[in-house]
Amino acid sequence: xxxxxxxxxxxxxxxxxxxxxxxxxxxxxxxxxxxxxxxxxxxxxxxxxxxxxxxxxxxxxxxxxxxxxxxxxxxxxxxxxxxxxxxxxxxxxxxxxxxxxxxxxxxxxxxxxxxxxxxxxxxxxxxxxxxxxxxxxxxxxxxxxxxxxxxxxxxxxxxxxxxxxxxxxxxxxxxxxxxxxxxxxxxxxxxxxxxxxxxxxxxxxxxxxxxxxxxxxxxxxxxxxxxxxxxxxxxxxxxxxxxxxxxxxxxxxxxxxxxxxxxxxxxxxxxxxxxxxxxxxxxxxxxxxxxxxxxxxxxxxxxxxxxxxxxxxxxxxxxxxxxxxxxxxxxxxxxxxxxxxxxxxxxxxxxxxxxxxxxxxxxxxxxxxxxxxxxxxxxxxxxxxxxxxxxxxxxx
Amino acid sequence: xxxxxxxxxxxxxxxxxxxxxxxxxxxxxxxxxxxxxxxxxxxxxxxxxxxxxxxxxxxxxxxxxxxxxxxxxxxxxxxxxxxxxxxxxxxxxxxxxxxxxxxxxxxxxxxxxxxxxxxxxxxxxxxxxxxxxxxxxxxxxxxxxxxxxxxxxxxxxxxxxxxxxxxxxxxxxxxxxxxxxxxxxxxxxxxxxxxxxxxxxxxxxxxxxxxxxxxxxxxxxxxxxxxxxxxxxxxxxxxxxxxxxxxxxxxxxxxxxxxxxxxxxxxxxxxxxxxxxxxxxxxxxxxxxxxxxxxxxxxxxx
Ligand SMILES: Cc1ncc(C[n+]2csc(CCOP(=O)(O)OP(=O)(O)O)c2C)c(N)n1
Ligand SMILES: [Mg+2]
Numbered sequence: 228x229x230x231x232x233x234x235x236x237x238x239x240x241x242x243x244x245x246x247x248x249x250x251x252x253x254x255x256x257x258x259x260x261x262x263x264x265x266x267x268x269x270x271x272x273x274x275x276x277x278x279x280x281x282x283x284x285x286x287x288x289x290x291x292x293x294x295x296x297x298x299x300x301x302x303x304x305x306x307x308x309x310x311x312x313x314x315x316x317x318x319x320x321x322x323x324x325x326x327x328x329x330x331x332x333x334x335x336x337x338x339x340x341x342x343x344x345x346x347x348x349x350x351x352x353x354x355x356x357x358x359x360x361x362x363x364x365x366x367x368x369x370x371x372x373x374x375x376x377x378x379x380x381x382x383x384x385x386x387x388x389x390x391x392x393x394x395x396x397x398x399x400x401x402x403x404x405x406x407x408x409x410x411x412x413x414x415x416x417x418x419x420x421x422x423x424x425x426x427x428x429x430x431x432x433x434x435x436x437x438x439x440x441x442x443x444x445x446x447x448x449x450x451x452x453x454x455x456x457x458x459x460x461x462x463x464x465x466x467x468x469x470x471x472x473x474x475x476x477x478x479x480x481x482x483x484x485x486x487x488x489x490x491x492x493x494x495x496x497x498x499x500x501x502x503x504x505x506x507x508x509x510x511x512x513x514x515x516x517x518x519x520x521x522x523x524x525x526x527x528x529x530x531x532x533x534x535x536x537x538x539x540x541x542x543x544x545x546x547x548x549x550x551x552x553x554x555x556x557x558x559x560x561x562x563x564x565x566x567x568x569x570x571x572x573x574x575x576x577x578x579x580x581x582x583x584x585x586x587x588x589x590x591x592x593x594x595x596x597x598x599x600x601x602x603x604x605x606x607x608x609x610x611x612x613x614x615x616x617x618x619x620x621x622x623x
Numbered sequence: 624x625x626x627x628x629x630x631x632x633x634x635x636x637x638x639x640x641x642x643x644x645x646x647x648x649x650x651x652x653x654x655x656x657x658x659x660x661x662x663x664x665x666x667x668x669x670x671x672x673x674x675x676x677x678x679x680x681x682x683x684x685x686x687x688x689x690x691x692x693x694x695x696x697x698x699x700x701x702x703x704x705x706x707x708x709x710x711x712x713x714x715x716x717x718x719x720x721x722x723x724x725x726x727x728x729x730x731x732x733x734x735x736x737x738x739x740x741x742x743x744x745x746x747x748x749x750x751x752x753x754x755x756x757x758x759x760x761x762x763x764x765x766x767x768x769x770x771x772x773x774x775x776x777x778x779x780x781x782x783x784x785x786x787x788x789x790x791x792x793x794x795x796x797x798x799x800x801x802x803x804x805x806x807x808x809x810x811x812x813x814x815x816x817x818x819x820x821x822x823x824x825x826x827x828x829x830x831x832x833x834x835x836x837x838x839x840x841x842x843x844x845x846x847x848x849x850x851x852x853x854x855x856x857x858x859x860x861x862x863x864x865x866x867x868x869x870x871x872x873x874x875x876x877x878x879x880x881x882x883x884x885x886x887x888x889x890x891x892x893x894x895x896x897x898x899x900x901x902x903x904x905x906x907x908x909x910x911x912x913x914x915x916x917x918x919x920x921x922x923x924x925x
């Protein structure tokens with residue numbers, strides 16, 4: 228069924244179609260419509276789930292953890308401060324190997340209060356052991372929720388995942404979305420069968436005290452190994468998904484017109500959509516630029532980025548967050564995986580902080596800057612903030 | 624047949640790693656005797672995260688979900704809702720947290736869980752300080768006590784604030800069953816947990832649990848002190864069902880609080896005047912409790 232819905236509604240539909248059994252969530256702008264929509268589904272008898280209206284995000288994640296550990300599929304959604312408040316429990320979920328799926332609406336962290344698109348919130352959670360994916364459209368958001376349950380609940384994976392979308396740009400914007408048939412989803416996604424669920428017939432301690440010589444380091448290694456296998460699962464599940472639903476997204480990194488590109492922008496989320504427009508316009512004028520849209524930030528697409536670097540003369544990495552004392556996180560990690568594999572220049576553009584508009588005009592300037600670096604073979608400034616008030620260089 | 628008043632079934636195996644004379648260990652043993660095998664327990668960070676033993680050993684014969692310090696209320700909410708999804712309504716869910724994990728850092732999650740009326744039992748075992756981390760003050764530490772963060776010292780900085788009345792807070796919230804219990808009164812403790820098990824909805828039980836290590840008393844005094852806590856009215860035994868109070872033990876004679884305080888190293892620094900002050904506080908609280916019992920029973924009858 229094709230319909231016009233917002234990104235928030237798409238996430239809620241994902242949870243509904245996945246037949247989530249326990250939802251535990253707390254409202255925060257711009258996520259509120261996700262939890263409201265789910266409440267509506269449940270109230271109308273369209274979704275058979277328990278809804279725990281917790282008193283905080285910390286409790287939201289804690290209740291998802293315990294419910295999931297009891298053996299049922301759970302879902303939650305949050306944003307910015309809610310996500311930060313969950314931090315402790317995010318690690319708990321991952322280390323307990325619980326395949327919880329959460330929608331995160333990317334929003335800036337305060338102060339000053341800003342509710343607009345910014346990736347600082349989810350970037351700050353990149354070391355919690357969660358799979359992380361950034362969506363570019365409402366359709367991708369819905370589909371990601373379905374695929375993630377399948378990936379995460381795989382016995383070789385058993386990891387939680389968060390799916391990100393940009394505040395307002397997706398969360399509150401209607402787009403045409405194809406809502407898949409429930410029957411097709413049921414065929415695609417089997418019921419959860421958690422091997423280590425709480426069971427009165429198998430009394431056990433789940434998470435008990437462990438000494439340094441106990442297998443704690445081995446647990447972490449097993450988790451690292453599971454993560455190493457996630458890439459292949461993503462590709463496999465996406466292939467299955469394509470066969471059933473006819474849609475695909477390009478695996479960990481979607482490439483857009485990267486063939487014989489002189490410069491490629493590495494970017495995620497909705498800046499990618501605007502960038503695609505710009506790439507098209509510039510290609511029409513014979514300017515050879517391309518785009519690599521990083522979908523999965525965890526696991527980080529090592530192989531893909533190394534291959535992309537081989538195709539071009541420079542990479543321009545656009546970050547919508549900033550790691551203070553270093554640079555953008557996507558930039559830092561991209562450079563990290565290229566070391567020893569590629570010598571092409573890499574430049575970091577910090578854009579869209581606090582929801583600052585990233586227009587096609589300003590992106591075109593960025594691409595022009597990238598082409599110049601590709602020609603010169605050297606980077607002028609490694610990390611540059613683009614779009615600051617009064618900065619003539621980048622203003623349109 | 625032996626005539627025992629305590630169920631003989633054991634759901635807590637020998638080999639736990641609690642300190643000698645640990646009241647909290649006894650409390651769990653009794654609680655599980657009351658609840659039986661069809662129980663899932665959740666514990667946050669606290670002594671009870673250590674007592675069951677180091678992996679791969681375990682002490683409890685029921686599933687035990689370890690959670691973060693402040694989340695017991697939320698954790699039991701999630702387990703209960705998931706069990707209902709699975710149709711396992713006959714499984715009892717018990718949150719088991721210390722006074723710190725309940726009165727302080729976990730009060731929000733507790734309050735939320737009780738307000739949402741999940742069918743769960745929340746037990747606060749009360750050793751009156753953060754014992755797992757080495758005897759720091761909690762909101763439930765009584766007035767006058769030494770702890771490592773109220774170390775008395777030259778300036779006589781001991782706990783200067785009253786004990787946070789968590790059970791009363793739960794009554795105020797309208798929790799349908801609130802009770803206090805004590806390891807020195809195991810029949811009463813077991814009866815209350817059984818009652819909680821039979822009742823649907825949220826239940827809150829506050830269990831007094833002597834901590835010889837933290838209170839600076841010999842381990843063989845655990846029960847004696849716990850008994851004195853009730854006899855001196857420092858820790859009255861009562862239950863509140865749908866707002867109506869019932870005091871379970873009304874000591875005939877008035878045992879002075881001094882007897883209780885002077886047994887414990889944590890109160891050693893108190894002057895006679897300070898002991899008198901505590902006596903006055905205890906008397907006052909007891910008077911209030913009697914009035915609450917009278918008042919709520921009258922309201923119920925009318
Ligand atoms: C968020 C967080 N803060 C602090 C701690 C450290 N901590 C662990 S147990 C504990 C004290 C527990 O006290 P209480 O709840 O009274 O239980 P007890 O140890 O006395 O049995 C503290 C402070 C923690 N684990 N997590
Ligand atoms: Mg304590």
